[in-house]
Structures are given as structure tokens and as C-alpha cells.
Amino acid sequence: MLAVGTRAPEFTLHSTPDQKVSLSELKGKKVILAFYPADWSPVCGDQMALYNETLKLFHKHNAEVVGISVDGKWCHAAFRENRKLHFSLLADFEPKGAVSRMYEAYDETKGSSLRALYVLDEDGVIRWNYLSPTGVNPGADGILDALEELDNAKIKQ
Amino acid sequence: MALKPAVGENDHVQGNEDASVELVEYGDYECPHCGRAYPIIKNIQEKMGDKLKFVFRNFPLAEIHPNAITAAIATEAAALQGKFWEMHDIVFEHQKSLSVERLLDYAAELGLDMHRFSKDFSDKQSLAKVEEDFESGIRSGVNGTPSFFINGNKYEGDWSEEMLLEVLVEKTK
Numbered sequence: 001m002l003a004v005g006t007r008a009p010e011f012t013l014h015s016t017p018d019q020k021v022s023l024s025e026l027k028g029k030k031v032i033l034a035f036y037p038a039d040w041s042p043v044c045g046d047q048m049a050l051y052n053e054t055l056k057l058f059h060k061h062n063a064e065v066v067g068i069s070v071d072g073k074w075c076h077a078a079f080r081e082n083r084k085l086h087f088s089l090l091a092d093f094e095p096k097g098a099v100s101r102m103y104e105a106y107d108e109t110k111g112s113s114l115r116a117l118y119v120l121d122e123d124g125v126i127r128w129n130y131l132s133p134t135g136v137n138p139g140a141d142g143i144l145d146a147l148e149e150l151d152n153a154k155i156k157q
Numbered sequence: 158m159a160l161k162p163a164v165g166e167n168d169h170v171q172g173n174e175d176a177s178v179e180l181v182e183y184g185d186y187e188c189p190h191c192g193r194a195y196p197i198i199k200n201i202q203e204k205m206g207d208k209l210k211f212v213f214r215n216f217p218l219a220e221i222h223p224n225a226i227t228a229a230i231a232t233e234a235a236a237l238q239g240k241f242w243e244m245h246d247i248v249f250e251h252q253k254s255l256s257v258e259r260l261l262d263y264a265a266e267l268g269l270d271m272h273r274f275s276k277d278f279s280d281k282q283s284l285a286k287v288e289e290d291f292e293s294g295i296r297s298g299v300n301g302t303p304s305f306f307i308n309g310n311k312y313e314g315d316w317s318e319e320m321l322l323e324v325l326v327e328k329t330k
Contacts, residue, residue, distance in 0.1 A: 046301070052220050054295055084220040139300035141158065 001104050001116060001129045008033070008120045011099045013090040014073040021066075021088060023124065030063035030150065031120040032143055035105040035113040037134055039071045039079035039089070047115070047137045052085050054140045061147035062122070066090055069113050070097050107134070119146040158298035158311040164212050167286070169241045173207040178328045181212040181306040183294045186229060186248045187222035187255060188302045195249040197318045204322060208329050213245060215290035216302050224255035229287045231260040234277035235269060243267050 002008070008023060008031075015021040023031070036047055051058075051065050058065055067089040071079070076089040092099045092113065100106035105116035117138060119128040128146035132138035160181060164170070182198065184191040202211060215232075217225035228248050235244035247263045248255065264274045277283055294304065298311055305312040305321075308328060314320060 049218055049221055050300060053218055053291070057292065057295065086220075137300040139298045140295050141298045144296060 001131050002118070002126055004126055004129060006126045008118065008124050008126050009102050011102065013068070013092060013099060014076075015066075015088040015090055017073045017077055021090065026064060026066075027124055028122055030061060030122060030147060031118075031124075032058065032063055032065040033068060033103070033116075033118040033120065034065060035068045035100055035103065035116040037107075037110070037112045037115060038069055039075055048079075048085060048089070049083055050137065050140060051087065052083065054144075055086055057140070057144060058147070061144075061151055063119075063147050065143075068092050068099060070100065070111070105131075117143060119143060119150070121150055160306045160309045160311075161293060161296045163309060164210075167289075168212045168214065169236060169245075171211045171213075171242055172202060172205075172209045174210055176208055176210040178205070178208060178325050179210045179212065179306075179308050180325060181214060183214050183216035183290075183297075183299045183302060183304040183306075185215075185217045185222055185225045185302040186232075187225040187252060188218065189252070191303045192249060192252045194303045194316060197316065197321065200318055201322050201325065205325060205329075209325065214294060215287045216294045216299055216304070217287065217291065218302065226284070226287060227257060227260060228255045229290075230283045231264065231278060233283040233286045234274055234280070235264060235267065237277050237283075238269050238273065240267050240269060 010023050012020050012022040034047065034051065048067050065087050070092050072093045073091040076091050080089055097106045097113065100113040103116065103118065105114045107114050115132040115134050115138060117130045118126055121127050127150055130138060130142050164179060164181060198211065202209060215229040217229050219226045232241055232244045232248060235241055244263065244267060251259065265271055305316060307324065314324065
């Protein structure tokens with residue numbers, strides 16, 4: 001994982017079949033980067049579904065979440081529609097896993113992203129990171145604690 | 158991971174309030190896994206009797222379960238007439254029919270004052286309670302439903318009746 005205090009490397013990925021998004025476009029907001037292995041995990045309340053329900057709490061902290069996996073843009077589009085997700089899923093598809101590798105969140109043997117979380121501040125600096133065992137949904141408590149801490153630090157300044 | 162906040166006055170408690178073993182479930186009324194857990198918990202409660210305190214908190218995944226929030230609100234509205242657990246049971250026993258009309262039918266079946274129920278059902282306070290529960294779940298590390306906490310700590314193990322009962326009984330010793 002990239003260390004806390006590091007500037008988050010810039011990237012541009014497809015967010016929908018006909019749109020791309022760059023990390024720098026999200027400047028001014030806190031950003032949660034959620035790398036995850038694959039769309040279509042077979043449980044209710046998987047990690048992305050959980051973040052979908054937690055958006056309101058993220059927004060309170062001026063934070064946006066994006067999911068990143070090596071699934072293609074059409075796969076993401078179908079998954080988003082099926083799960084009614086209200087945030088972007090980015091396709092780290094071509095060259096496969098390039099962004100995940102850059103963020104040290106790639107499993108070379110499986111050829112998919114690890115379950116890794118980063119919280120960036122409004123200036124694009126990494127303020128929190130967490131690598132979860134691939135089989136475990138890390139929930140949202142760590143993210144919310146990190147966002148809250150960032151807001152509290154700002155108040156103190 | 159620890160339960161935040163700890164069980165308090167706003168919670169719905171079943172069984173012995175002073176029992177040494179406390180089981181908290183975060184659940185969604187439309188989640189099939191929670192539906193499967195429902196009779197398991199009932200059996201465990203029966204077997205443990207006054208050795209167990211059981212608490213249910215709402216964790217509706219509204220985007221994938223469109224009736225989960227309304228069902229949760231209905232239980233909270235019933236709670237205001239002292240019938241939380243009755244409504245909780247009826248809702249879990251009819252997981253596939255949780256439209257507003259059906260929820261009103263269930264309330265009527267329970268003999269609730271329907272004028273008052275309709276008012277509470279659409280009241281923001283009932284929704285606020287459900288949202289508060291959800292947020293407490295997120296802060297406690299709930300990552301899906303059902304999630305269980307035993308004496309304030311998240312239980313990550315198997316929740317089949319045999320396993321969960323064994324773990325809970327062990328805590329009474």
C-alpha cells in the first residue's frame with residue numbers, strides 16, 4: 001500500500017462506457033478509493049452495496065467514493081444498474097490492473113485488485129489506508145473514522 | 158469490533174434485561190439470510206430462557222431491498238404502542254409481502270390503534286430511529302446482514318443454531 005502522506009498518483013479510467021474520469025477532477029473533495037476484486041459477489045450487502053447505503057454519511061464529510069476493479073466498463077455498467085449503485089465504478093481494464101498496481105493494490109497471481117481502501121484529503125494526499133483480507137468485506141467504519149478525524153483536524157487548525 | 162453505542166434505552170430488548178449474555182442482531186426485514194436467522198434466534202431464546210438478553214437493531218439495505226425501510230418503520234411505529242416484537246415477528250414471517258398495504262394489515266391484525274399507527278408510520282421520528290440504528294451499525298463495523306454482537310463484540314463465526322447456541326451458552330459460564 002502507498003504510505004499515508006503520499007500524494008495520490010493521478011489516473012484516468014472509464015466510469016461509464018462513454019465517459020472517463022480523472023482523479024484530479026475530484027480535487028476539492030475527499031475521495032475514498034475502494035479497490036475490490038470483482039463485480040457480482042454473490043451476497044446481499046456486499047462491499048459496494050454497503051457503500052451505496054453509506055453515501056449519505058460520506059457526503060456529510062464532503063467525500064466521494066469510487067470503486068475500482070479490473071472488470072470492464074460494460075460489466076461495471078450492468079453491475080451498477082443491477083445493484084442500483086449511485087457512485088462510480090472505474091474499470092481498471094486496459095492495461096489490466098495498471099492503476100491497482102500503481103496503488104500497490106493488485107494481486108498478480110489472481111489477476112485482480114486486492115480489497116484495499118484509501119482515503120484522500122481535498123488536496124489529493126493519502127490520509128488513511130487499509131488492506132483487508134480479500135474474503136472479508138471491510139465495512140465502512142474505518143473510512144468514517146478517518147473522515148471524521150480529517151474534519152476534526154481541520155477544526156483545530 | 159465493538160458495538161457503538163452500547164445497548165441503551167432506545168433499544169428493543171427481549172428476554173432478561175439483566176442476563177449475563179447479550180446478543181444484538183443488526184438485520185434487514187427483507188434480507189433472506191435474516192429470514193433464515195429468525196427461527197434460529199427464536200429457538201435459541203427458547204433454549205436459553207432468562208440467561209439471554211436479545212436486542213434487534215435495523216440495518217435496511219434499501220437499494221437492494223425496496224421494502225426494508227418501510228417494514229422497519231412499521232416495527233418502530235408498532236413499538237410506540239408496545240408491540241415492537243409482535244410486529245417484528247409478523248414481518249419476518251411474511252418477508253415476501255411487505256407492501257405498505259400489507260404492513261397496515263399486520264398492524265390491524267395486532268389490534269393496534271390504527272389512527273395512531275398511520276400517524277406514527279409516516280412520522281419522521283420513526284424513520285430517524287431506523288436511520289440511527291443503521292448509522293450505529295456502520296460505526297460498529299456491520300458489513301452485511303445479519304451481523305451479530307455478543308456482549309458488545311462483533312461475532313464473526315458461523316451462526317447456525319448449534320454453533321451460535323454453543324458460543325452463547327459458553328458465555329454464561
